[in-house]
Amino acid sequence: xxxxxxxxxxxxxxxxxxxxxxxxxxxxxxxxxxxxxxxxxxxxxxxxxxxxxxxxxxxxxxxxxxxxxxxxxxxxxxxxxxxxxxxxxxxxxxxxxxxxxxxxxxxxxxxxxxxxxxxxxxxxxxxxxxxxxxx
Amino acid sequence: xxxxxxxxxxxxxxxxxxxxxxxxxxxxxxxxxxxxxxxxxxxxxxxxxxxxxxxxxxxxxxxxxxxxxxxxxxxxxxxxxxxxxxxxxxxxxxxxxxxxxxxxxxxxxxxxxxxxxxxxxxxxxxxxxxxxxxxxxxxxxxxxxxxxxxxxxxxxxxxxxxxxxxxxxxxxxxxxxxxxxxxxxxxxxxxxxxxxxxxxxxxxxxxxxxxxxxxxxxxxxxxxxxxxxxxxxxxxxxxxxxxxxxxxxxxxxxxxxxxxxxxxxxxxxxxxxxxxxxxxxxxxxxxxxxxxxxxxxxxxxxxxxxxxxxxxxxxxxxxxxxxxxxxxxxxxxxxxxxxxxxxxxxxxxxxxxxxxxxxxxxxxxxxxxxxxxxxxxxxxxxxxxxxxxxxxxxxxxxxxxxxxxxxxxxxxxxxxxxxxxxxxxxxxxxxxxxxxxxxxxxxxxxxxxxxxxxxxxxxxxxxxxxxxxxxxxxxxxxxxxxxxxxxxxxxxxxxxxxxxxxxxxxxxxxxxxxxxxxxxxxxxxxxxxxxxxxxxxxxxxxxxxxxxxxxxxxxxxxxxxxxxxxxxxxxxxxxxxxxxxxxxxxxxxxxxxxxxxxxxxxxxxxxxxxxxxxxxxxxxxxxxxxxxxxxxxxxxxxxxxxxxxxxxxxxxxxxxxxxxxxxxxxxxxxxxxxxxxxxxxxxxxxxxxxxxxxxxxxxxxxxxxxxxxxxxxxxxxxxxxxxxxxxxxxxxxxxxxxxxxxxxxxxxxxxxxxxxxxxxxxxxxxxxxxxxxxx
Numbered sequence: 001x002x003x004x005x006x007x008x009x010x011x012x013x014x015x016x017x018x019x020x021x022x023x024x025x026x027x028x029x030x031x032x033x034x035x036x037x038x039x040x041x042x043x044x045x046x047x048x049x050x051x052x053x054x055x056x057x058x059x060x061x062x063x064x065x066x067x068x069x070x071x072x073x074x075x076x077x078x079x080x081x082x083x084x085x086x087x088x089x090x091x092x093x094x095x096x097x098x099x100x101x102x103x104x105x106x107x108x109x110x111x112x113x114x115x116x117x118x119x120x121x122x123x124x125x126x127x128x129x130x131x132x133x134x135x
Numbered sequence: 136x137x138x139x140x141x142x143x144x145x146x147x148x149x150x151x152x153x154x155x156x157x158x159x160x161x162x163x164x165x166x167x168x169x170x171x172x173x174x175x176x177x178x179x180x181x182x183x184x185x186x187x188x189x190x191x192x193x194x195x196x197x198x199x200x201x202x203x204x205x206x207x208x209x210x211x212x213x214x215x216x217x218x219x220x221x222x223x224x225x226x227x228x229x230x231x232x233x234x235x236x237x238x239x240x241x242x243x244x245x246x247x248x249x250x251x252x253x254x255x256x257x258x259x260x261x262x263x264x265x266x267x268x269x270x271x272x273x274x275x276x277x278x279x280x281x282x283x284x285x286x287x288x289x290x291x292x293x294x295x296x297x298x299x300x301x302x303x304x305x306x307x308x309x310x311x312x313x314x315x316x317x318x319x320x321x322x323x324x325x326x327x328x329x330x331x332x333x334x335x336x337x338x339x340x341x342x343x344x345x346x347x348x349x350x351x352x353x354x355x356x357x358x359x360x361x362x363x364x365x366x367x368x369x370x371x372x373x374x375x376x377x378x379x380x381x382x383x384x385x386x387x388x389x390x391x392x393x394x395x396x397x398x399x400x401x402x403x404x405x406x407x408x409x410x411x412x413x414x415x416x417x418x419x420x421x422x423x424x425x426x427x428x429x430x431x432x433x434x435x436x437x438x439x440x441x442x443x444x445x446x447x448x449x450x451x452x453x454x455x456x457x458x459x460x461x462x463x464x465x466x467x468x469x470x471x472x473x474x475x476x477x478x479x480x481x482x483x484x485x486x487x488x489x490x491x492x493x494x495x496x497x498x499x500x501x502x503x504x505x506x507x508x509x510x511x512x513x514x515x516x517x518x519x520x521x522x523x524x525x526x527x528x529x530x531x532x533x534x535x536x537x538x539x540x541x542x543x544x545x546x547x548x549x550x551x552x553x554x555x556x557x558x559x560x561x562x563x564x565x566x567x568x569x570x571x572x573x574x575x576x577x578x579x580x581x582x583x584x585x586x587x588x589x590x591x592x593x594x595x596x597x598x599x600x601x602x603x604x605x606x607x608x609x610x611x612x613x614x615x616x617x618x619x620x621x622x623x624x625x626x627x628x629x630x631x632x633x634x635x636x637x638x639x640x641x642x643x644x645x646x647x648x649x650x651x652x653x654x655x656x657x658x659x660x661x662x663x664x665x666x667x668x669x670x671x672x673x674x675x676x677x678x679x680x681x682x683x684x685x686x687x688x689x690x691x692x693x694x695x696x697x698x699x700x701x702x703x704x705x706x707x708x709x710x711x712x713x714x715x716x717x718x719x720x721x722x723x724x725x726x727x728x729x730x731x732x733x734x735x736x737x738x739x740x741x742x743x744x745x746x747x748x749x750x751x752x753x754x755x756x757x758x759x760x761x762x763x764x765x766x767x768x769x770x771x772x773x774x775x776x777x778x779x780x781x782x783x784x785x786x787x788x789x790x791x792x793x794x795x796x797x798x799x800x801x802x803x804x805x806x807x808x809x810x811x812x813x814x815x816x817x818x819x820x821x822x823x824x825x826x827x828x829x830x831x832x833x834x835x836x837x838x839x840x841x842x843x844x845x846x847x848x849x850x851x852x853x854x855x856x857x858x859x860x861x862x863x864x865x866x867x868x869x870x871x872x873x874x875x876x877x878x879x880x881x882x883x884x885x886x887x888x889x890x891x892x893x894x895x896x897x898x899x900x901x902x903x904x905x906x907x908x909x910x
Contacts, residue, residue, distance in 0.1 A: 009220070018219070019219055038729065092289070
């Protein structure tokens with residue numbers, strides 16, 4: 001049975017990735033190069049699968065660096081890639097006053113920026129009024 | 136198996152870029168520049184060379200050509216993705232492809248595709264730009280390398296590609312290619328001095344145009360090139376018009392005179408109450424180590440001491456994290472000033488990378504203690520090497536009603552785009568300081584802009600309802616040139632253009648006559664298009680709600696607008712690319728594998744202490760065989776001595792000890808006003824404090840007053856007036872507090888010394904001292 005073949009243009013249209021980004025992923029070894037000589041070669045369903053795998057991880061807020069790491073994990077772990085926590089969790093630190101900080105995980109921070117700003121402001125002013133009472 | 140691969144380390148790979156040549160023409164306030172870059176494939180296989188390089192952020196990039204043997208192929212502007220596809224298809228067919236992408240307004244990627252073994256290509260990039268003005272000087276600026284941008288873990292990928300890969304090229308400590316430069320300075324006679332703080336230059340003045348070239352044939356591409364041209368004529372407002380394809384364009388260069396200070400008014404008033412908040416943010420990342428941090432601290436001390444009681448202030452230091460002196464801004468007083476001074480003493484550049492986003496978020500947190508009329512001002516000193524410019528700028532744009540940012544770019548290769556855009560986006564102002572240039576005068580010039588009563592409702596009346604003005608919201612300061620462009624839909628331009636604004640509640644109107652540009656200057660349509668594109672990129676179209684969430688539809692509409700403008704006027708943008716295709720005969724096509732060769736660039740000199748410039752030493756040793764020239768020397772002497780071509784490297788105010796003296800005087804200011812002499816005055820001014828103390832006891836007054844403070848303030852202010860008249864810009868805005876203190880003290884106490892009014896006695900004393908010191 002002949003494998004289904006796609007040009008880079010078709011691959012781009014099917015996956016939503018720009019050709020520039022696809023070329024970058026090939027260059028970085030995330031995607032296999034096309035079959036045949038040079039750039040004019042063909043792509044297969046495996047390329048589409050790989051790209052949709054990348055896409056689903058990106059939709060979870062992962063950056064390419066982490067995705068590369070997850071995709072290079074041994075096959076049996078890769079299946080559960082979605083369930084494995086990202087290799088590094090990022091926490092943002094907001095110093096309030098000497099010795100007091102609020103830590104917020106980055107994805108939460110991005111989502112609720114206004115609320116978090118309010119929270120920090122409130123915490124700061126309540127710490128301040130506490131100081132005054134103690135004086 | 137990996138033996139061969141092992142050889143392909145960065146050191147072993149031949150670098151395909153062989154040289155960068157810059158050829159430019161300086162015409163009035165503008166420049167037309169061509170940058171030919173020569174590539175040669177020294178390998179036995181075909182390659183794709185990728186070179187990331189910087190250009191000035193305001194440049195209108197309007198030309199892209201590939202020279203292959205005798206053929207010249209002109210590039211065309213296309214939608215960014217389409218341009219890539221055209222390029223990619225060409226390479227797949229075996230043809231040659233050449234692509235220029237804008238990654239940031241000042242970072243570009245050139246891809247040279249399918250360069251066959253041992254073949255060559257010359258890529259020529261052309262741009263036009265208006266030059267910045269610093270006081271009386273035009274500043275020609277050309278960056279040569281990209282400083283490593285700090286890309287933090289929290290920065291999102293762009294189109295699925297990490298920011299790091301987009302903006303950071305591979306870096307090397309040395310590269311085999313270098314820079315050569317030739318600038319034609321038209322109507323050279325109009326300039327009194329031509330000097331470069333960055334490179335030794337050769338100046339040929341035999342005929343017009345004058346020619347400037349670098350002393351060395353091939354200079355290291357590890358620092359910006361800067362050329363200052365000081366004009367003999369005073370700059371005044373001008374307006375030009377020109378038409379092209381049935382469209383009419385107008386350019387107005389605005390320069391508003393300094394406000395006339397009404398002296399009688401000052402006398403009556405006590406120190407005016409401001410509702411200003413001033414936040415100082417100092418980059419304490421590793422790249423600021425050494426002289427930079429020391430001078431920054433000095434400038435900060437002087438600015439702090441210039442604040443009026445009651446002004447809210449705070450100090451932040453930042454690097455990969457930030458810390459502040461106070462939890463929130465506090466009132467300026469003797470007590471808080473003393474705490475700030477102590478804080479400054481212990482400040483060092485020890486805070487790692489450059490993380491500005493979180494810093495600004497913290498500073499910009501609204502504070503319910505202030506009413507909405509409180510104007511927040513941020514003075515930020517940094518090299519600005521960040522990768523997430525857009526995100527930081529959005530923060531600032533959203534607060535532009537209440538917050539202004541005054542930015543100072545520091546180093547041999549700061550991020551010009553970021554430093555300018557953060558000021559532009561908040562109606563603030565910026566300065567750049569090259570290593571070895573004194574930080575203080577420039578920072579104080581910025582400070583004086585901040586203290587200036589700003590214009591409200593500034594407006595340009597074009598006499599036409601349907602005008603596309605760019606920039607839409609120019610920041611206007613007195614004595615600071617600003618250029619604004621317009622496209623008139625009606626095709627008509629009035630004879631006169633009115634400028635309107637409110638200053639301290641007073642209506643102000645200026646009129647500027649419009650003349651035909653006769654195409655003497657740079658093409659106005661191209662400059663307008665560049666400015667308009669930038670405006671849309673930074674502010675959105677005028678129909679957009681500022682600060683509102685950007686819907687997908689709006690972003691799409693914005694993109695279409697930019698692509699249309701970019702194609703129509705032939706100016707590169709963030710959404711478009713230049714692409715040129717070299718069609719080859721069948722026998723010349725190469726369809727096989729291409730090896731990717733990323734061109735490494737040099738790390739900016741002084742970056743994180745790498746090959747620190749130590750400019751003061753380096754430049755003075757260069758000077759050994761050159762002629763020294765101080766800024767205050769009469770310029771025609773300099774000009775007439777250089778009738779023939781010879782090497783010039785000019786020593787100027789950058790290294791003057793005078794500035795140290797001025798800064799010492801300014802740092803004597805007290806929180807409540809007044810300048811108090813201390814024991815160092817003997818060494819810096821030749822004034823003996825004990826003697827002044829003794830004299831001050833003889834002062835007769837109507838009222839009890841600190842006669843020593845009175846006398847030292849009067850003397851020091853007079854020294855500034857007489858001895859530092861040429862640096863007035865720097866100190867003028869720092870001392871009003873002490874001037875007012877002195878005036879009101881004299882009015883109340885009517886001091887006399889030896890039967891003379893105190894000020895008359897002081898005048899004679901200071902003139903005597905200065906005469907003695909110059910003998």
